[in-house]
Amino acid sequence: MSVHNDLVLGARLAVGGGRTRGTSLVRLALVATGVGLAVAALLLALSAVGAVQARMDRESAREPVPAEAGDTSTYVIQDWTYYRGTLIEGAFLQAGGAGAPVPPGLDRVPAPGELVVSPALAELLRSPEGELLRPRFTGRVVGTISAEGLADAGELRYYAGADGLRESGAAEAVGAFGERGGSTGPPPFLMFLLGVSAAVVFVPLLIFVSSVSRIAGAERDRRLSALRLAGADAAQLRRIAAAEALVGALAGVAVGAVVFLAARPAVAGTDIAGIPVRPADFAPSWQAATAGLLLAPVLAVGSALFGLRHLVVEPLGVVRRSAPVRRRLWWRLSLVGAGVLALSPDLVFAVEGRGHNTAVAAGTGSVLLLLGVPALTAWLTDRLVRRLRGGTPAWQLAVRRLQLDSGTPTRVVAGVTAVLAGAIALHGLFGAVQAERERVIADERDAVLVAVTDADFRHAAELLRHTQGVREVDDDAIVLDETDPAALERARNALAPLSWRASLSAPVDSQASAERAVAILRGVLVAGVLLTLVISGASLLVLVSGQLAERRRALAALGANGVPWGVVGRSLLWQNAIPIGVGVVVAVSVGLAATALVGRLLEMPFRPDWPIVAGLAAVAVLVVLAATAALLPAVRAATTQSALRAE
Incomplete structure (x- = not known):
């Protein structure tokens, strides 16, 4: 067969035909939905970046x-x-x-x-x-x-x-x-936080795309075995598998584009985390949109080919080269180690603590750490379940399933654990920023400072002394009547005749600016985490549905042998609860470590808010369990005798 024919065959298998057409279309719909949700979120995030960049370009043009x-x-x-x-x-x-x-x-x-x-x-x-x-x-x-x-x-x-x-x-x-200056960009510290926030949003979305594209892997293996029996060689099988994954990814891209176009009018009319932008600017650049749309097919095809690395496809069946898969620890620890080094640029690369290079290092380190969370979760889950013995029937079913293949359940919770680690790191960082702001405000003077340029201070002082609400004028400062809320505004009005020659600066102004900046940054965190959690919940439903579809034969057989459906349902809950439990421990540890590293880099106190950390961990666990519990009615239907006859 030619390469073209291999690709066409893979596309036809993705859609299905004959008796398998319904099953194939359901599988394709699951993949397209999961990839589409991630693509839509990615396009919305890129549009937000484009809108903020357009605003900064206009600000730069008047510099x-x-x-x-x-x-x-x-x-x-x-x-x-x-x-x-x-x-x-x-x-x-x-x-x-x-x-x-x-x-x-x-x-x-x-x-x-x-x-x-x-x-x-x-x-x-x-x-x-x-x-x-x-x-x-x-x-x-x-x-x-x-x-x-x-x-x-x-x-x-x-x-x-x-x-x-x-x-x-x-x-x-x-x-x-602005003609010779170019875009000044955001301040270094804001770039630092935005780099970490971008990692929190984008990394889980990439994990979801790669995970969803591997739905129904066992069924795909059986199809490849049949093709091997028909005479296809290993290279042809890889091309067929790549084409099959590509069809689902392209369908997901189309779904994501439709969802994005439908959601854009509503989202474009709102501020982005407290930053006002023009609705017309809420669109990704063509370069970013192209990269975002191509990313899903590349990840899907790459994940499908990566899933074949341990397979030996023979005419009479599929054999894994190592069962269970031996998970290597060294590269997982290397991800975390590289992330730690990137978050210590002052020690490793002698980079200034709050410069633009630090922002780049922070974003890189955050991506590596967030990728390390699901990687370590998979390894630790594998080691843990090997040592588990005994328990209730539901527990034993779940543990045995994880001992045979912990990869699929771990992929289900991977994106959620990455979101959790990033949210804890960012929340700790904002807590440090808040503590630093409170310390600075406490050290500021209560007096209002008067700045005089090319003017006689005595003239400015005379204007201020005759202003209602001004109690005292001394040197370069004035004291206002605290009981008069309009005193500061009247003092500024009093200096209006001096035009550019005199001005007032008050601690309340810097406090308001600091509070507004912290509120905007916290809004970035909340918006990013909420967006990713929404995508997490929807994608989890898709992943668990695919997980259930892979096991429908086994579930039907268990029901036919008298195993109550409640036992099967509880085993599915345990099967996802064990990986998310391990993932929460890893995510909290990595998130707190990242907070400590960033705090040390920026010379800010390390003050984790334990109730918030516990709340975020609880939300992550509830998201996974709720998505699993939502499919318990499908589990009950899969364990009936009619389901077995359908097989």
Whole structure:
């Protein structure tokens, strides 16, 4: 047979024909559903990344680029203020001559006394809620910033024309906006956390794709044996098996694309973990989409071929070269060891603790550690069940099944254990961030600092002394009346006549920014973990269904021999409970170790929240047991005499 004929035969076997058509279509539907859910989640995650990247690109496009010799400059002083805890960013501008660069979203540099504001800020200034903010903007509003100059539609931003910037020495001479700078990207620490969060989301999805593609492996082995009897050689069998897996993966890609297109309109209208993005940006780049769509077929085919490595397919049957499979420990420990080394870049590679290289190392180390969790779980489960003896009939059935083949049940729980390890690591890291923030806030002064540029401080102090709510003005700080909630806003308004020459900074502002950053980062964790757990639950149903389909003959035989269906059902629960129990121990250990390593790298305290750790572990166990219990009615049907006659 030619290669083309082998591939066509594999595709026909995936769909089935004659008596086996119904069974083949059910198997194909299970594989397509499992792969489709993972592909849809992957596309949604890539779309979220694309939306955030588009936002960062717009922010980068308005970043000032220092002027070079011969450039006509625009003089810029970046400015920001807070209003009731909400950040309002802006800049004071002065054109240095004709042809001076203009920030994105503006058609010209505003003249002194002119203001250009974002639509959201214009609406706030017109509304009753902005009554206390209006005195701070003394210029005349001459226009609004267009969409290309805003990170999102709700951003509060302004540009104010001013004079005296060139002579002050405090302004930056700008030759362009964003043209020579490129994307600045997120801060290193945020990249660090995003790298770990991406590993938590993507690694379990990859595990699910590879696991689902190996549903009904025993049935596939019998088909390969029949083909061997018909004269197919080993190379042809591999091509046929690859084509059969490819059909299921491609069907899963189609299902995933449909689910993604159906879910995108609802998801695109929401913020991503607290970060506002434009709905139109919620789409993966064509490069990312292509890679994501190709990943499922590659993993499916690779998993199918990898599953044949221990098989000797003969005309009269299938024999495994080693039964049970001897699981090697060295490469599993190598994954964990490499992850530990990657999370210690300052010791191994002399990398700075909070630089961009550290973020890359953190993401790499997290991926390796998360891959090591299911790998170690499989080895430990295999060693554990070999030593188990006795117990109830249900227990003995489960243990014997695991002794013969622990690979399938371990694959069922692999993705959940990876999610658990990543969630514990990230939660511990956020706990350390929270503790560090509380320590910094406790050390800050209660006074509000006054920053003065090119102005007489006595003038600023005089303005503040006549402001309601200001109790004391001393050197470069003021003390506000704590009983007056509007005192800080009035103090900022009092300095408005000095324009860019004076500003206020208060501890409450930094506290609000820190709390908002922690909330966004925690939202990234919660969104990623919830998304992956939803996919976990759905994929577990698919995997357990496939597990049940593989054993339907044995289950029917047990029922025919008088074994109660309840015993069979409890054995299936034990069969998945033992691997998830081992996996929880491994995941908690790896998650806590990762938290300790990251905390040491970032010089943050290691303070695990044991109730949260216990809760996450309990959720992981419940997800697996609930998915298994949901199929107990199918177990009962499989143990009836009619099921045996159907076989």
